Amino acid sequence: MEWLGLHLFSELPATGRLILDCRHEPLLLMVAYGVAIAACFATLDMAERQSHGEDPTAHRRWRLLGACCLAGGIWAMHFISMLAFQAPLEIHYDVSLTGLSLLIALFAAWLAMNSLDRQHMRPRHYLQGAVLIGLGIVCMHFVGMAALQTGAQQHYQAGLLLACIAIAILTSLAALLLAHGLSKGNGTRHLMLKLGASVLMASGIVATHFTGMSAMTLVLTDDTPLSLVSGDNRMQLGLTIAFIALLISASCLSAALADKKLQSKEHDLRRVSNLLNQLDQVRAQLQQAAHYDALTNLLNRRGFNQVFAERLAEQVADGQRLAVMFLDIDHFKRINDSLGHAAGDELLKVIADHIQAATRSQDLVARLGGDEFCVVTSLKTRDEARHLAQRIMQRMKDPIDLGGRRMVMTTSIGISIYPDDGLTALELLKHADLALYQSKGNGRNSLHFFDNGLRSRATLELQLEEELRIALLEERGLCVHYQPIYNRANGQVAKLEALVRWEHPQHGLLSPDRFIGIAETNGLIADLDLWVLRRACTDLARLVQHGYADLKVTVNCSALTLGRDALASEVQMALLHAGLGAHHLELEVTENALMGDITRTISLLKRIRALGVALSIDDFGTGYSSLAYLKRLPLDVLKIDRSFLQDVPDNQKDCEIIQAIIIMAHTLHLKVVSEGVETVAQHAFLADHGCDYLQGYLLSRPLPFGELPPVLESLERRRMPFILDRDTVPPGSPDLFPDNPGHRASASVAQQGR
Known part of the structure; x- marks a missing residue:
């Protein structure tokens, strides 16, 4: 079989002279091996960048760059190895075939990079890619050998030729597996694994080349004269090509390293951005949890204090009046004790809805804790506060289905008015609370406005409490x-x-x-x-x-x-x-x-x-x-x-x-x-x-x-x-017959003596 002047799978001719004095320059062989290692290492880096790229354009860019790096490395290794080949013949290279070999190398490298771009690789994908890439490398090698012009015929042994093809395919398969396996990772261990994989891949490529060279036998026909080798510049040319190939690999590695650092910074920035977004979400959640009641979605005590202070400042500036209403659900504890806290929570949700339905959109409604609610509303006269409180009390009487029971709840309300009953939020809340206790003390299900008498009684009770505690202690x-x-x-x-x-x-x-x-x-x-x-x-x-x-x-x-x-x-x-x-x-x-x-x-x-x-x-x-x-x-x-x-x-x-x-x-x-x-x-x-x-x-x-x-x-x-x-009665004893015998100084727990 003859292809491009090469005699493949053919017997040696019966006549002719065999060229046996063939050898290789060791230095160029070492340079070629180094170029192959550098190219493989750079290609693995390109494959890694390709797998990490998120932009399709970046994928294509790294695929093309990796293909050029791998093709240049394989072709340079092949050409430098050919320059290292020495025979007692005048050796020339066909430029067109040399260029064609480079194009074939580019095609094979592009196939390799394209195979690595799959997200999920199956065994058949590896096998198909390895066969195509291996055949491409073999074609590149033999087209390059066809470019070798020596005047002698090139005959190739079938066994070694098949071994060359097998090595190329196995090397390609190993390269695909290693490149896909090393596409993710970092650190010194990952770097050493990648370097070892590069040496292994380069060894396979070099083995493919020299197996093909071993299969070759140069035969001169009887009428072809031997020509002495004149002085050449193979060493300089080989080193120049090696330098260019290494420069390309180094440039690719630099680009990959720069992209890796840039991508790492982008990831860091993205991670920081995500963290900031999460912090914003957490801050919003904390703000919600800190200022709103989780059960009723009303403002809680902290949120109410903040909003109420702002609302009060606005009213001071506008010179308007405010009403602060404290609401307490009558006998709410009985619900928790009889139906359980879950039923009590459901009841609180319904009550919160009733209060909101009875108030206006601009009114401030909050749950301060337990069964205590607070409403703040703007008004012009005290009667407006009374009418709002009555609407709330009437709405509270709507039947509620709870735990299979139909029940009606009532509420007690205490009201304080700004600026009549206080100028600060603390005063208004305290006075509304005192009015609430007055409502509860008068039988519940009622409303009361604050008056100064309540404050006097509260002050006296607080004083008596403190003094009673001391009296008991001492x-x-x-x-x-x-x-x-x-x-x-x-x-x-x-x-x-x-x-x-x-x-x-x-x-x-x-x-x-x-x-x-x-x-x-x-x-x-x-x-x-x-x-x-x-x-x-x-x-x-x-x-x-x-x-x-x-x-x-x-x-x-x-x-x-x-x-x-x-x-x-x-x-x-x-x-x-x-x-x-x-x-x-x-x-x-x-x-x-x-x-x-x-x-x-x-x-x-x-x-x-x-x-x-x-x-x-x-x-x-x-x-x-x-x-x-x-x-x-x-x-x-x-x-x-x-x-x-x-x-x-x-x-x-x-x-x-x-x-x-x-x-x-x-x-x-x-x-x-x-x-x-x-x-x-x-x-x-x-x-x-x-x-x-x-x-x-x-x-x-x-x-x-x-x-x-x-x-x-x-x-x-x-x-x-x-x-x-x-x-x-002994002298000094108290009067046993007081003027008002109906008045009894003693009282038990229920208005009786103790």
């Missing part, structure tokens, strides 16, 4: 007065009810109704009850030591104190500390205090009663009475509230109620105490109907502990003092 100013409770059967003092008093340095002696509510609101009631319990036990222990062994002391226990599991142990410790027997103590609890967690309450009362302490139910008939609960409670005494006795014996219904209570109590084996006995007729009525114990101003008013012994001694001498005369 045990200074608090004292206990005792009101005797008489046994109707024998007329003796059977019990003493401990009633707390506060000797205030500015306001004088304060009755419990002035400070018990403050103590309950601010978490001081448990400490106050415990202090009274200890003092009462200590005082009675002293009386017992002086001969009053049959006396008992009754101590009031608030609902909040009754809710503490530690109460039983505290009662026991108070008795032990005073050295008083448990049978001398009686705890009084109100009906309302018992109606909480009834199961837990019964368990606690049983533990207290197991100590030997008696239990009585105070203010019976004024709370949520339940006979079913009453029969389960471990009680000893039932105390009739004074409100039932006020119109006795003139009011027939009250008389019948008292008779029924006494009969019911005796049926349940309970003793009966009637408080508020202030007239002889009341005393006679109770005595006639079997009331066990009597207590009231007719018999004795509450006395300080220091005044008890002489009164008890006087009563002991008389034995049956149903009604005391003024002559029996």
Whole structure:
């Protein structure tokens, strides 16, 4: 087979002379190998840049540049290796064929770079690309060999020729795999892998060339004369081509390195831009979370304070008026307790929608926390604020379907007006809050405007709270007065009810109704009850030591104190500390205090009663009475509230109620105490109907502990003092018959003595 003057897959001619004295210049061979390594390394870099390029134009640019670099390197390696070939013949090169070999090298390199541009390479893609590239390299080699003009015929052995083609294809396959595998990565290890891959690829290309050269045999015909080799410039030409090829590879590497740095900076800038965008999003989310309520999407307290301050500044500049409304949902806690917090959250969303629907678009609506909302609106007259509040209250009464139930909620509203009720946001909010408490105190589902009287009362309550806290801490100013409770059967003092008093340095002696509510609101009631319990036990222990062994002391226990599991142990410790027997103590609890967690309450009362302490139910008939609960409670005494006795014996219904209570109590084996006995007729009525114990101003008013012994001694001498005369009262004792007997200085938790 003859192709371009080359005898491929043919036998040597029978005649002719073989050129055996052929060798290669070692230096040029080393230069050719170095050029191939540099070209392969630069090509791998071009392939890497091509895979990282995001712009299609950049893809094409790096593909073309890589193809030129690879083609130039392969062609230069081939041409320098041909220049290194030495034979005893005159050697010339055909320019057109040499140029054609370069074009074939460019085509093969372009095929290689194009194969690497696939996102997902399959095995058939690698194989197809390797065959085409390998054949292209072989074609380039043999076209270059055809350009070799020596006057001798070139014959090629079939076996080595096939080996040359196989090496070219395998080298191309390895190059594609390595280039695709090394397209991503960085660092020293990646660089070393890429350098090793370049050496391997260059070795394959060089092996392809010299396998083809080994397959070649030069044959001179008999009539062709031998010609001596004249002086040539092969060394200079080879080095020049190597220099140009290396310069091209270096330029490509420089471009790749510059692009890599530029792309890295672009990536950094893009990453920074993305981070900035994320920070903006996070900032917006934080702004949303910081200033808006996640449940209702209304402004929260922080956002409201900021917007309200801005709105207030605008109103100051314009000279207009503002109304600040505090809203509190009535009995919202019952929803959470009965239906759960999830239902409560759903209810808050509906309520927020109702409030927004009742207000105008320019009004400021916020949820300050829990079930508290606030509305700020511009107005000209106070009536506008009243009408808006009434619209909100009316809209709140729309039925709401929640948890399978249809319910109607109400709200209490407090209103303050700028500039009448304050000039700053803090003042307006505080005064609206005070007006809200006024609405809640007046039965809820109402609205109230702020007035200066509310501020005075709030200031006084705050002062009393601070001073009460100090009085409890230092045990200074608090004292206990005792009101005797008489046994109707024998007329003796059977019990003493401990009633707390506060000797205030500015306001004088304060009755419990002035400070018990403050103590309950601010978490001081448990400490106050415990202090009274200890003092009462200590005082009675002293009386017992002086001969009053049959006396008992009754101590009031608030609902909040009754809710503490530690109460039983505290009662026991108070008795032990005073050295008083448990049978001398009686705890009084109100009906309302018992109606909480009834199961837990019964368990606690049983533990207290197991100590030997008696239990009585105070203010019976004024709370949520339940006979079913009453029969389960471990009680000893039932105390009739004074409100039932006020119109006795003139009011027939009250008389019948008292008779029924006494009969019911005796049926349940309970003793009966009637408080508020202030007239002889009341005393006679109770005595006639079997009331066990009597207590009231007719018999004795509450006395300080220091005044008890002489009164008890006087009563002991008389034995049956149903009604005391003024002559029996020791000098210095308080008036037992005040001008206004209807006024009672003592109050329990519900307007009664403590």
